[in-house]
Each structure stands twice: as C-alpha cells, then as structure tokens.
Amino acid sequence: xxxxxxxxxxxxxxxxxxxxxxxxxxxCLLFGVPxxxxxxPSQVMDTLIARFPQLLPHVIQTLSTTLTGFAMGxxxxxxxxxxxxxxKVAYDTAYPLLVGFSSIPKVAVVPIFVLWFGSGxxxxxxxxxxxxxxxxxxxxxxxLATTEPELxxxxxxxxxxxxxxxxxxxxxxxxxxxxxSLKVAITLAFVGTVLAETIASNRxxxxxxxxxxxxxxxxxxxxxxxxxxxxxxxxxxxxxLIERKVTGWAMRKSELPAA
Amino acid sequence: MLTMSVDTRQTAAAMDQQQDGQGRxxxxxxxxxVIYGRGKKTTQALAPTDLKxxxxxxxxxxxxxxCGKSTILKLVSDLLAPSSGNVHVGGREVGAKRVGVGMAFxxxxxxxxxxxxxxxxxxxxxxxxxxxxxxxxRKGEFRDRAEALLEKVGLKGFGDKQPWQLSGGMxxxxxxxxxxxxxxxxxxxxxxxxxxxxxxxxxxxxxxQNLWLESKPTVLLVTHDLREAAYLGTRxxxxxxxxxxxxxxxxxxxxxxxxxxxxxxxxxxQLTQQLRELITHTRPDAA
Numbered sequence: 001x002x003x004x005x006x007x008x009x010x011x012x013x014x015x016x017x018x019x020x021x022x023x024x025x026x027x028c029l030l031f032g033v034p035x036x037x038x039x040x041p042s043q044v045m046d047t048l049i050a051r052f053p054q055l056l057p058h059v060i061q062t063l064s065t066t067l068t069g070f071a072m073g074x075x076x077x078x079x080x081x082x083x084x085x086x087x088k089v090a091y092d093t094a095y096p097l098l099v100g101f102s103s104i105p106k107v108a109v110v111p112i113f114v115l116w117f118g119s120g121x122x123x124x125x126x127x128x129x130x131x132x133x134x135x136x137x138x139x140x141x142x143x144l145a146t147t148e149p150e151l152x153x154x155x156x157x158x159x160x161x162x163x164x165x166x167x168x169x170x171x172x173x174x175x176x177x178x179x180x181s182l183k184v185a186i187t188l189a190f191v192g193t194v195l196a197e198t199i200a201s202n203r204x205x206x207x208x209x210x211x212x213x214x215x216x217x218x219x220x221x222x223x224x225x226x227x228x229x230x231x232x233x234x235x236x237x238x239x240x241l242i243e244r245k246v247t248g249w250a251m252r253k254s255e256l257p258a259a
Numbered sequence: 260m261l262t263m264s265v266d267t268r269q270t271a272a273a274m275d276q277q278q279d280g281q282g283r284x285x286x287x288x289x290x291x292x293v294i295y296g297r298g299k300k301t302t303q304a305l306a307p308t309d310l311k312x313x314x315x316x317x318x319x320x321x322x323x324x325x326c327g328k329s330t331i332l333k334l335v336s337d338l339l340a341p342s343s344g345n346v347h348v349g350g351r352e353v354g355a356k357r358v359g360v361g362m363a364f365x366x367x368x369x370x371x372x373x374x375x376x377x378x379x380x381x382x383x384x385x386x387x388x389x390x391x392x393x394x395x396x397r398k399g400e401f402r403d404r405a406e407a408l409l410e411k412v413g414l415k416g417f418g419d420k421q422p423w424q425l426s427g428g429m430x431x432x433x434x435x436x437x438x439x440x441x442x443x444x445x446x447x448x449x450x451x452x453x454x455x456x457x458x459x460x461x462x463x464x465x466x467x468q469n470l471w472l473e474s475k476p477t478v479l480l481v482t483h484d485l486r487e488a489a490y491l492g493t494r495x496x497x498x499x500x501x502x503x504x505x506x507x508x509x510x511x512x513x514x515x516x517x518x519x520x521x522x523x524x525x526x527x528x529q530l531t532q533q534l535r536e537l538i539t540h541t542r543p544d545a546a
Contacts, residue, residue, distance in 0.1 A: 150368045154437075157336040157362040157447070158385045168384070172372045249372045249421060 039219040044226055047219040055208065059227055062193055062204040065121055066231075069128025070189040074182065077133040081140025085174070086166065091145055102134035106192060110199045119200035128192030132185035139181035143174025176250040179243035186235045190228060283350075285445060285477035286312040286335055290344035293330050303502035305330045307344055310496065310505060314444070317471060317478040319488035322498030323538060328481040330503070332447050335479060336360055348445065358445055359386065361438035361476070365450040367430035369422035375433050376418030379405045382441040389441060408436040412466050428459035432466070439470060446471075448480045452487065461519050464490050468516055485531040485538075490517050497534060499541045507537050 021041045027033070028040040035043060048055070084094045106127055113123035147170055155165045197206025205224045212220035244251065293305040305327035312318050320328045333339035334346045337354045349358040361382070369378045383389040383401050393401065409418055412432040422430060431451060438446060448467075452460040468491060471478060482488050488495050489511060497507035513526060521527055 148368075150364060150366055151370060153338055153364070154362070154368050154370075154381070155385060156338055157360055158382050158441075159337075159357055159360070160385045164385060168381070169370065172370070175372075247372075249423075 036216055036218050039222050043219050044222040048223040048226060051220065051223065055205075055223065055227065058203060058205050058208050059231070061121075062190075062197065062206065062228075063231060065124045065197075065204060066128050066186075066189045066193040069125045069192060070132055070186055072125070072129045073132035073185060073189065074136055076129075077136025077181070077185070078140055078178070080133070081137040081174075081178075082144065082166075084137060085141035085144030086170075088145070091141060098134065098137060106131050107195060107199075110196050113196070114200040119202070121201070121203070123200055124193045124196035124204065124206075127196040128189040131192035132189045135181045135184040135188065136178070139177040140174055143177030144170045147173045176243075176247040179239065179247055182239045183236055183243070186239060187232050190232050190235075194228060283314045284311060284347070285314045285316070285349065286310065286479065287347040288331070288334065288344065289347075291331075291334055291341040291346050292343045293327070293334065293339065294342040305334075306502040306504040308504050312477060312479065312494075314477050315475045317480070317491060317493045319480045319482060319492030319495045320498060321482055321485060321488045321495060321534060321538070322503060323500045323541075324483060325501050326498045327501060327503030328483075328498055329449050332362075332449050332479060332481055335445070336362055336447050357387070359441055359443035360445045360447060361441065361443035362447045363431075363434045363438040363449065363451040365453045367422070367427070367434040369430055369433060369437075371422055373422075374418065375414070375420050375422060375425065376402065376405050376409070378422065379409065379418075379433055379436045379440055381437060386441045405436065405440060408440055409433070411470065412436055412463075428455050428463070431455060431459075431463065435463070435467065435470070439474075439476075442474060443476055446476045446478045448478065448482075450481055450483070452484070453482070460484075460487070465516075465519070467491060472516065485534045486522055486527075488534070489513070489527055489530050490519075490522055495534065497537050506541060507534075 025040050025042060028038060033040075039047075080094075084090050084098070109130060110123055110127055113126045117123055117126070144166075151169050151173070152165055155169060160168070193204065194206035194209075197204035198210045201207045205227055209221050209224035212218075212224065288308050288310040290307040290309065291305065292303070292307040295302045295304055308327075308331070310331070320331060322328050330339065334341055335348055335353065337348075346353040348360075369375070370381070373381070380397070380401050383396075383404075384393045389396075389401070396402075406415075406418055409415060409432075412435055414429060414432050414436070417425065417429065417433075422433075425433065431454075434451065438448070452463050455463070464487060471491075478491075480488070480491060492511050494508070494510050496505045498504065499506045511530065513521065513530075
C-alpha cells in the first residue's frame with residue numbers, strides 16, 4: 001500500500017516535470033517562437049550536449065565556489081545559531097541585527113566585495129557565504145530556543161551541566177531545524193555564487209551566461225540555467241537524503257505502523 | 260522477600276534507626292517559600308513549608324491542583340530555588356552535594372531521537388560514577404541493566420523500539436526505569452500515572468511498590484489520586500490550596516505488600532475518605 005502510494009507520488013512529480021517541458025516545446029513550435037527569444041527545450045539540450053566539454057570547467061568552478069561558501073556559511077551560521085539560541089537574552093538582542101543584515105539585497109554587497117578583494121572567485125565565495133548564513137542561524141537558534149523545558153528538566157534533575165544538556169538535548173533536538181535550513185541554504189548559495197559571477201568574474205556559469213547573453217546566444221544562456229537547476233536539485237536531494245537518515249525520528253508520520 | 264510480613268520489616272527498620280541514633284534525614288524543608296514573578300505581580304506558589312523526610316520513607320503529597328505539590332518536588336530536585344527558607348537534601352543544602360536523584364514526570368518526556376533503551380540509560384551517561392564507564396559499558400553491562408529493569412516493568416523486548424512506537428502506559432513504565440536505573444537514593448515522582456487509565460495505573464502501582472521494596476529509596480510522590488497515595492505511601496502529607504502548605508501529615512499503617520483488593524477494604528476506604536474530607540474542607544469554595 002505505502003509503496004504504491006509513494007510510487008504514485010513520484011510518477012506524478014515526474015509527469016509534471018515532463019509535461020512542463022513538453023508544453024514548453026509545443027508552445028514554441030505552435031507559435032513559432034524564434035530561438036533568440038525562447039529556445040525550445042530540445043534545442044537547449046542539443047546545445048548543452050554539444051558544448052558540454054567547454055562548459056564543464058565552469059560547472060566545476062561554480063560548484064566548488066558554491067560549496068566553499070556554503071560550508072563557511074553553515075559553520076558560521078551554526079556557531080552563531082548556537083549562541084543566539086542558547087539564551088533568551090541573546091535571542092532578543094541579536095535578532096534585530098540579524099534581520100537587518102539579511103534584508104540587505106545581496107546584489108548590493110557584491111560590488112563591495114569586489115572593491116575589497118578584486119573580481120574573481122573570492123567575491124563569489126563570500127556572496128554565497130553571506131547569503132546562506134541567515135537561514136542556518138535562524139533555524140538552529142529556533143531549534144535550540146524551542147526545546148521543551150521538560151526535556152531539559154530530565155537532565156537538570158540528574159545534575160547535568162549546561163554543556164551536557166546542550167549536547168544531549170539541545171543539539172539533537174535542533175537537528176531537524178538545522179537540516180531544513182541546509183536545504184534552503186544550498187539553493188541560496190547557488191544564487192549568491194551566480195550573482196557574483198555575473199557581476200564580477202571571468203569564470204563560472206554565471207559568467208558564461210553573461211557573455212552568452214551579450215552575444216545573443218540564447219540557447220547557451222538556457223543551457224546555463226538548466227545546469228544550475230540540475231546542480232541545485234542534485235545537492236538538494238543529497239541533503240534531503242542525509243536529513244532523512246539523521247533526523248528520521250522527526251518525520252515518522254508517513255511510516256507509522258498500522259497496528 | 261515480598262511476602263515478608265510488614266510488621267517485622269517495620270520493626271527492623273525501626274531498630275536500624277535506633278542504632279543510628281535516629282533515622283537519617285533525606286529531605287528537610289525549613290520555611291521554604293516560593294514566590295513567582297516580581298514587583299506587584301507576584302504569586303505565592305508555596306507558603307513557608309516545613310517537611311522532614313527520613314531515608315527509605317515513601318511520602319505521598321496530595322492536595323488540590325495548583326497547590327504547590329510539584330513546586331516542592333522542584334525545590335528538592337534543585338530545578339527551582341526557594342525564595343526564602345532552606346532546602347536540605349541528604350543533610351546538605353540542595354545542590355551542594357550530588358545526591359542520586361531519579362525523577363519521573365506526568366509526561367514520559369522520552370527523548371524522541373533515542374531508542375527506549377538509550378532513553379532508560381540516559382542517567383548512566385550523566386551521573387557519576389557511571390558516566391566515566393558509559394562508553395565501554397554502553398553495549399554490555401549497562402545494556403543488560405536497562406534490559407533487566409525493562410523486564411521488571413513488563414517491557415521486555417521493547418528496548419530497541421522508538422518512543423513513539425509505544426503507548427502512553429508503556430512510556431510511563433520506561434520513564435520509571437529511567438528514574439531508577441542509576442539506583443538513586445531519592446526518587447521524585449510528579450504525578451507519574453496521572454495521564455493513564457485506571458487499570459494501567461493500578462498495575463503500575465504494584466510495579467512501583469515492588470521496585471521500592473527491593474531497594475528502598477526515599478520517595479516523594481506527588482499525586483491527586485487519594486487511593487494511589489494510600490496504596491503506595493508509608494506517609495501521606497495533605498496540602499492546602501494555593502498558596503500551599505502542609506495541613507496534615509500521617510503515617511499509613513497498612514501492611515505490605517499492598518494489593519488492589521485491599522483498596523476496597525474498610526481501613527483503606529476509611530483512610531481515603533478521611534483524606535478526601537480534609538481536602539474538600541480546605542477548598543475556598545467549600546463553604
């Protein structure tokens with residue numbers, strides 16, 4: 001039963017994606033949309049396959065930049081989140097500042113990074129770093145701050161120290177929140193990288209798309225988009241998988257035993 | 260052991276106490292008062308209260324809801340500091356000396372990411388002298404210890420389950436195991452059976468009585484079930500409504516081990532009836 005349900009869901013999701021591309025293809029054919037305005041998916045795929053060897057170094061560049069920024073962002077976000085979430089005072093004090101930082105449009109920050117570090121990989125790493133801190137901080141802090149006092153009391157009554165309580169209750173309790181934030185952060189990290197690459201870099205998919213746009217090579221622009229989407233989805237799936245392994249206890253609803 | 264007549268048990272205990280000079284004191288509250296809030300918006304949760312509990316006693320605290328029964332437990336377990344007065348546990352100021360405390364709450368408060376067995380073994384991870392050996396003994400000695408205890412409460416074979424796979428009554432049994440796994444000198448129970456159906460509750464009374472008879476820790480049980488208090492307690496303290504204080508303190512002279520059928524006998528019924536009257540008379544709306 002359950003297996004059938006799951007399969008049905010997956011088939012439906014796949015059908016929707018496929019249907020989207022088929023509709024796109026058909027509409028382009030039907031209305032004779034020129035390639036320079038909106039290339040058909042089949043044309044995009046052709047371009048993608050034909051130019052893949054040239055695109056590959058850029059894919060690697062973008063991917064490594066994103067992952068570096070993401071790793072930095074997650075580390076810093078986790079530490080900040082732990083500090084902010086560990087006490088009510090810290091939570092209330094730090095929150096306005098965090099919200100302020102996160103509401104700055106990141107496009108506006110890239111030129112500053114370029115000013116400081118010159119164009120290239122560094123601003124891209126920093127942009128993706130900055131952009132993915134916030135969701136991690138907020139989620140980790142929320143996870144820690146919303147820990148049920150009853151669970152903490154169990155350890156407190158045993159004479160546990162604050163560090164032991166954090167380690168045995170706070171952190172495991174915050175894990176589902178942390179992983180939820182990772183999924184958001186990894187997609188945002190891509191946004192940050194491509195943003196910076198578009199503005200100030202000579203490598204990476206963002207840069208390729210930038211150059212392709214200026215030379216009206218629209219299929220190549222769309223190839224870049226496709227690549228980004230594929231990378232984003234792949235990393236998202238990887239993190240969902242880890243999440244399910246680590247925090248399965250928090251997502252058991254669909255697998256409750258019938259009895 | 261369990262069939263041993265209670266009179267001999269009690270005299271034996273009394274003789275021990277005489278040899279010591281007097282029964283050793285496990286808990287002492289002296290004018291302990293708890294006030295929540297600051298400034299004008301204060302609530303007195305517990306009026307200055309005196310209470311002495313000797314080692315090995317099973318004290319049941321009964322009273323209307325909100326009277327500060329749980330507050331007393333929080334004071335003794337060092338989860339809360341008194342606004343004034345003193346709280347001594349094991350002869351010293353609470354918190355000054357590490358006393359083995361086991362605690363069970365109305366909610367089972369199992370950590371959902373651990374298996375039932377790991378939940379039960381949690382105190383061994385925190386409390387000395389067990390904690391230093393936790394890593395080595397986790398899969399051997401401690402595991403067996405947890406399994407043995409789980410078997411005693413009727414949860415044999417459930418150690419590997421996740422908490423959400425167990426019913427409320429089963430979780431409460433596991434919670435009792437967790438409170439007892441480190442052989443605490445002091446067992447603090449905050450309405451542990453409050454959320455259970457009558458049959459499960461009565462079964463657990465029997466289990467708790469057996470566990471207590473085995474190692475005789477000092478127990479402080481908060482409950483508003485008078486039958487529960489009379490069945491389990493060696494002594495019953497009745498509290499007044501908020502701000503609570505102890506208005507009656509009496510020993511229960513029923514033989515052990517007590518049985519459910521005893522709860523329908525005259526002595527027992529008389530006792531619970533008397534307790535009930537004490538509580539209803541002190542209620543502000545009783546007039």
